[in-house]
Amino acid sequence: MEKERIDLRLIELVIAQDRKAQFQLFELTKRMVYSLAFRILNDEDIAHDVLQDTFVKVFQEIKNLKHPEALVSWMKTITARKAVEKAKRQLVFEKLSSAEDQSEDHFEAWFDGELLDQAIRSLPAGSRTVFMLVEVEGYPHQEVGRMLGISESTSKSQLNYAKKLLKTRIKTLLQA
Incomplete structure (x- = not known):
């Protein structure tokens, strides 16, 4: 643009x-x-x-x-x-355990935009939506919660879950 x-x-x-x-x-x-x-x-x-x-x-x-x-x-x-x-009709938010939220893995690898886009598109719909709204568009969790009809803490846990899945999927794609 x-x-x-x-x-x-x-x-x-x-x-x-x-x-x-x-x-x-x-x-x-x-x-x-x-x-x-x-x-x-x-x-x-x-x-x-x-x-x-x-x-x-x-x-x-x-x-x-x-x-x-x-x-x-x-x-x-x-x-x-x-x-x-x-x-909204299609969004499903997966139940997450508190143990999944605590994962701290330092991920450092080179990847391109296509690889990242592919990994983001593979996320579950609810987690992908939260990731895009918070990390890409910059909305605060409180507003994302209101937009999606979920709590602020659910937004935060879905974002953490999305990041964890992205790390795993990118690592897998890089090894392929």
Whole structure:
């Protein structure tokens, strides 16, 4: 995405319902929106639905955006919430023992983005969603809990579980 191309004038035109400006904003941000949705959902079709739903909401609500410089963050928030909304029916949070939470293994190895992406996509849906919202998008556990309808401690334990699984899966993939 080219942030420098999303300027105040473009946002003003989008607010004014200028179709060309809306298309330009879509073109500049569609990869970011789709990528976030896909990483949370791990499903191309549903991620495309979220892409569409996100832009419908953006174009309907942009007139209420008080700080235009926060446009990208606002769009990411809409995307994350739409993806979680779509995924809620499918999310399963695995029961974790307290012993699993205490694992402290120092993992140091080189790997590329494709390997990491593959490992993240292989996580169980609930753990993957928490991982993406907390570690990638920066949401606090309290807000993730509210979004997903789980407790803050469940969010924390699911994140720890996701990290443990990622370590194991990356090690396995590196040995393959």
